[in-house]
Amino acid sequence: MNNEYGGIVARGIARSFGSVAAIRHIDFAAPPGEVTALIGPNGSGKTTLLLILASLLAPDTGTLTVGGVDPMQDAAAVRRRVGWMPDTLGVWESLTATEILTVMGSLYGMPVEERRSRAAELLAAVRLEEFADQPARVLSRGQQQRLSLARALIHDPAVLLLDEPASGLDPGSRVELRATLRSLADQGKTVVVSSHVLSELDEIADRAVFINRGESVKNQTLDEAGTQIRRYYIQAEPMQPLADALASHGVEFEMRGDSRRSEYQVMVSSTDQAAWLLRTLVMADVAITAFAPAGGALEETYMSLDTDRQ
Numbered sequence: 001m002n003n004e005y006g007g008i009v010a011r012g013i014a015r016s017f018g019s020v021a022a023i024r025h026i027d028f029a030a031p032p033g034e035v036t037a038l039i040g041p042n043g044s045g046k047t048t049l050l051l052i053l054a055s056l057l058a059p060d061t062g063t064l065t066v067g068g069v070d071p072m073q074d075a076a077a078v079r080r081r082v083g084w085m086p087d088t089l090g091v092w093e094s095l096t097a098t099e100i101l102t103v104m105g106s107l108y109g110m111p112v113e114e115r116r117s118r119a120a121e122l123l124a125a126v127r128l129e130e131f132a133d134q135p136a137r138v139l140s141r142g143q144q145q146r147l148s149l150a151r152a153l154i155h156d157p158a159v160l161l162l163d164e165p166a167s168g169l170d171p172g173s174r175v176e177l178r179a180t181l182r183s184l185a186d187q188g189k190t191v192v193v194s195s196h197v198l199s200e201l202d203e204i205a206d207r208a209v210f211i212n213r214g215e216s217v218k219n220q221t222l223d224e225a226g227t228q229i230r231r232y233y234i235q236a237e238p239m240q241p242l243a244d245a246l247a248s249h250g251v252e253f254e255m256r257g258d259s260r261r262s263e264y265q266v267m268v269s270s271t272d273q274a275a276w277l278l279r280t281l282v283m284a285d286v287a288i289t290a291f292a293p294a295g296g297a298l299e300e301t302y303m304s305l306d307t308d309r310q
């Protein structure tokens with residue numbers, strides 16, 4: 001089954017290794033022009049799923065199109081369309097940064113001049129020009145991650161699969177990675193990223209697939225995540241007037257924290273309600289010192305799911 005729509009469409013994907021069911025049932029779609037996040041606890045099957053999407057592993061059952069093509073029918077066509085950034089750079093540590101990119105370009109059949117100029121362009125884009133002629137083993141973990149991203153982009157793929165791309169990056173490099181992924185999606189590419197850092201995904205993802213024990217348990221757009229009920233934490237100095245004001249407006253609250261730093265948790269159904277509550281508390285002369293959502297929108301969904309950390 002090939003699919004004109006491009007992007008990724010996966011239905012009923014399962015894969016076992018002997019008696020271990022790494023993936024039991026995954027359904028999701030990742031449209032072109034968007035960043036789709038794969039979110040799940042350790043061992044939930046994210047890497048196995050990415051390997052299947054990259055056509056490096058075959059599913060036992062299910063249907064799949066990647067970049068509009070079924071990897072079971074034409075793995076070579078899928079590989080031409082896909083850029084793959086694994087969670088570590090891999091084994092070519094004695095090659096220089098430029099060689100890693102040009103060798104990869106040659107594997108994709110790029111002419112010599114094109115792969116040289118593309119390598120130079122990408123090394124500049126990931127700020128590794130000064131390491132162009134250094135062997136990859138001298139690069140730090142974060143620099144290797146950036147080289148790995150450049151390697152995934154060498155053949156200008158329509159689909160990008162990134163396994164924990166932010167791991168090992170310093171805060172500045174994470175901000176750059178976010179901007180890069182956003183701009184790749186804006187160019188119409190399909191970007192799929194697995195990560196544990198939910199607060200970061202909130203800022204780059206357009207949609208999320210939550211995976212637990214090898215099953216896709218929820219598919220959600222960021223817009224949907226943003227409209228769900230959220231936990232807010234509120235602090236005041238002193239706390240008693242805050243408790244009185246919440247009670248007098250019928251707002252249920254729970255005490256959190258410890259004697260050093262206590263706070264109240266309330267459930268808020270919309271940003272309008274949050275604005276109303278803050279205004280009401282200030283008008284009631286409560287000395288608010290903190291008023292904020294407890295976590296990002298994706299974290300809220302993650303916490304509300306019955307996920308097991310393995």
Ligand SMILES: Nc1ncnc2c1ncn2[C@@H]1O[C@H](COP(=O)(O)OP(=O)(O)OP(=O)(O)O)[C@@H](O)[C@H]1O
Nearest residue numbers: 017020021022040041042043044045046047048049
């Ligand atoms: N080649 C393999 N042989 C046997 N079991 C495997 C193999 N690959 C993965 N598994 C098992 O499949 C399950 C899913 O692993 P996977 O690496 O896909 O999870 P993950 O969500 O990427 O985890 P993490 O967040 O820790 O990287 C785990 O229980 C793992 O032990």
